[in-house]
Amino acid sequence: MIKSFSGVLGMSLVAFLSASPATAQDQAAVAVAATPAATGQNVAVAGGRSLHVMVAQSELKSDINPSNAAVYTGGGLLGGLIGAAMDSARAKKAEALITPVRTAVADVDADALAIAAAKAGFAKADWNRTATDASFSKDSSPAGKSAYLDTNPNAETAFVEYSYDLSPNFDAVRVIERIEVAAKSVPQASKPEKRLQPKYLVYSGSVASIVSLPDASKDKEANAARWAADNGKLTRAALSQAFNKLQELTPRLLAMTAADGDALNRDKKNKRIMAAGYFGRPQPTSDGSTLLWTGFGFAQITPLR
Amino acid sequence: MTLSATFDNQEASAVKLTANAARCPVRIVALTDVRRSPEMIGVYERRPIYAPQDRSAWLKSIVEALNTRGLAVAFEERADTPDTATAKIDLTTAWITNTNANVSASAVFKMQVTNSRGQTTEASYRGGNSRMPYWGTGPSLLQKAMDVAFARVLDSMATDLLKTCQG
Numbered sequence: 001m002i003k004s005f006s007g008v009l010g011m012s013l014v015a016f017l018s019a020s021p022a023t024a025q026d027q028a029a030v031a032v033a034a035t036p037a038a039t040g041q042n043v044a045v046a047g048g049r050s051l052h053v054m055v056a057q058s059e060l061k062s063d064i065n066p067s068n069a070a071v072y073t074g075g076g077l078l079g080g081l082i083g084a085a086m087d088s089a090r091a092k093k094a095e096a097l098i099t100p101v102r103t104a105v106a107d108v109d110a111d112a113l114a115i116a117a118a119k120a121g122f123a124k125a126d127w128n129r130t131a132t133d134a135s136f137s138k139d140s141s142p143a144g145k146s147a148y149l150d151t152n153p154n155a156e157t158a159f160v161e162y163s164y165d166l167s168p169n170f171d172a173v174r175v176i177e178r179i180e181v182a183a184k185s186v187p188q189a190s191k192p193e194k195r196l197q198p199k200y201l202v203y204s205g206s207v208a209s210i211v212s213l214p215d216a217s218k219d220k221e222a223n224a225a226r227w228a229a230d231n232g233k234l235t236r237a238a239l240s241q242a243f244n245k246l247q248e249l250t251p252r253l254l255a256m257t258a259a260d261g262d263a264l265n266r267d268k269k270n271k272r273i274m275a276a277g278y279f280g281r282p283q284p285t286s287d288g289s290t291l292l293w294t295g296f297g298f299a300q301i302t303p304l305r
Numbered sequence: 306m307t308l309s310a311t312f313d314n315q316e317a318s319a320v321k322l323t324a325n326a327a328r329c330p331v332r333i334v335a336l337t338d339v340r341r342s343p344e345m346i347g348v349y350e351r352r353p354i355y356a357p358q359d360r361s362a363w364l365k366s367i368v369e370a371l372n373t374r375g376l377a378v379a380f381e382e383r384a385d386t387p388d389t390a391t392a393k394i395d396l397t398t399a400w401i402t403n404t405n406a407n408v409s410a411s412a413v414f415k416m417q418v419t420n421s422r423g424q425t426t427e428a429s430y431r432g433g434n435s436r437m438p439y440w441g442t443g444p445s446l447l448q449k450a451m452d453v454a455f456a457r458v459l460d461s462m463a464t465d466l467l468k469t470c471q472g
Contacts, residue, residue, distance in 0.1 A: 056347060056348040056402075057347070057400065057402060058340070058347070058398050058399075058400035058411075059398060059400060059411060061402065061404065062404055062409075063404070063405070064404070064405050066405060084406050084437065085437070087405050087406035087407075088405075088406045088407050088436075088437035090405070091404045091405045091406055091407040091409070091435055092407065092435045094404065095404060095407075095409055095433060095435040099431065099433060102411070102431070103429065103431055106397065106398075106413060106429055111341055136341075136342075137342065137345075138341070138342040138345040138347075138348075139342075139345055139348065139353050140348050141348045141351050141352055141353040142351055143352070143353055144348075144353050
């Protein structure tokens with residue numbers, strides 16, 4: 001419990017610290033190319049690079065808004081205990097609410113959606129031209145990824161992990177793609193699993209695709225009922241839409257150079273905004289959706305169509 | 306960690322049984338793990354959780370617990386008891402994850418039942434368990450969460466299977 005609590009605190013702190021102050025910048029000057037350029041994550045490498053798709057979960061996950069009890073009580077052990085108990089109760093309720101949705105979409109093969117998204121998203125990466133069949137695993141643990149690096153003959157592997165869930169208020173389906181390119185040989189890493197530490201990664205980035213429920217209620221039970229209704233019709237459509245959006249956003253992210261990312265991070269004239277739980281600088285879109293640069297990648301929020 | 310191949314049937318059953326009623330016989334003619342990656346149960350706090358290596362024994366251990374829910378289970382593809390209901394059971398989900406402060410486990414069996422009159426029905430049965438780990442996240446807690454989830458699936462399966470003996 002303490003570990004989980006401190007984990008949440010840690011993540012919040014990282015998110016807070018990663019936010020840099022706003023400055024001026026011309027959005028057009030940092031517009032990202034629509035097609036992949038010859039950036040490091042796209043070009044072929046000596047020894048080859050493989051694509052490994054991972055989906056650790058077996059069903060749609062639930063999420064909660066973590067309690068602020070620890071903050072309100074001034075912190076300390078008691079505050080932590082109260083907060084953890086509140087989070088536990090919220091998680092139990094979320095699990096109960098999501099169960100009918102899971103049942104309704106039990107036959108949806110999200111693993112296949114993820115594999116298709118990865119194949120399409122990486123199709124134009126030079127190194128991936130021969131990778132017609134991406135490997136797949138449900139083991140996204142550092143130990144599992146390290147074992148994959150050892151058994152795979154290529155010099156590098158692009159680990160692409162997908163997670164999908166319903167937002168805490170049950171007002172959106174969220175699909176997140178995390179890309180980590182790791183090298184098989186990292187002489188500085190003292191243990192095999194340390195090859196996966198951020199400082200040793202060749203590349204990392206993420207894309208989030210959030211599909212919002214039209215006319216969502218503030219009542220999460222009402223929203224959950226809508227996601228489950230009619231054999232999960234809206235959930236099926238939202239998952240499909242979200243994974244499809246990733247196929248568009250992934251090449252765009254991969255085409256970015258480090259300088260492109262820095263330029264977006266320093267674009268202080270373009271104030272960060274909060275949308276669907278994501279904090280970032282809004283980017284122009286042609287379809288009227290909300291697209292944010294989060295500092296690590298993109299988050300796109302689109303209404304369910 | 307690797308889950309135990311022996312199902313712990315300690316969770317109290319919610320199946321309401323008629324006093325002194327004979328146990329309802331059911332023949333399990335197929336019991337299959339159809340999950341995409343049957344060796345995995347999930348990733349909890351960045352650690353992999355593996356299914357038992359002997360998954361046949363594991364599944365059998367779980368389904369045998371129907372015997373404590375008013376049923377008399379026999380595992381046989383052919384039998385000389387044509388008046389007994391038969392069931393084909395697929396494990397479609399067995400998953401442990403962390404949902405914020407909690408350990409959450411879920412299990413789903415798809416079961417096709419043919420009663421003694423030859424009528425066949427098919428449905429999915431789900432069980433879940435979400436609990437706070439308190440001070441530890443050790444193997445016993447994860448095993449418990451999974452076993453409770455399976456116990457709840459068995460309750461709902463038993464409720465339907467018992468109907469095959471009710472006229």
